Amino acid sequence: MTPEAPSRVNEADGSLASRRMSSPSPRATDEAIEAARHAAQAIADKKGEDVQLLDLSGLLVVTDVFLIASGNSTRHVKTLAEDAEEALKEIDRRPIRREGTDHGEWILLDYGDLVLHVFAKETREYYDLERLWADAPRIVFEPSSTAIDS
Secondary structure, X not given: XXXXXXOEEOOOOOOEEOOOOOOOOOOOOHHHHHHHHHHHHHHHHOOOEEEXXXXXXXXXXOOOEEEEEEEOOHHHHHHHHHHHHXXXXXXXXXXXXXXXXXXXXXXXXXXOOEEEEXXXXXXXXXXXXXXXXXXXXXXXXXXXXXXXXX
């Protein structure tokens, strides 16, 4: 005997019905988008390259936004991740976990609704997260002109 599909209450007449419930397209929360843009600006200010924001809320249940960026060297990758983390602390955000901070080829900072991936260029090309998540809508990010020229 196989279990039956869960029944849902029909809101119109109160009857039970086994039917798919339609829901609006998921969208990342405003808080996740704001935090992602804040971190992206910190990365842009330190000359991080190819900063991309992907809305994964309709594809994953574990996070809303991926921020993906590249640095020119392992030291640069570490600096970008450190500065992004500092920027997020300014808005009372702390990572749940950190991965890759020892090596600096791929640093992951997990904030729950936001996950930052800061890569060395070659590592980013190899894993190609943008291709893997090609169905994810892009979130507009235009760096401000406050970038540091150091």
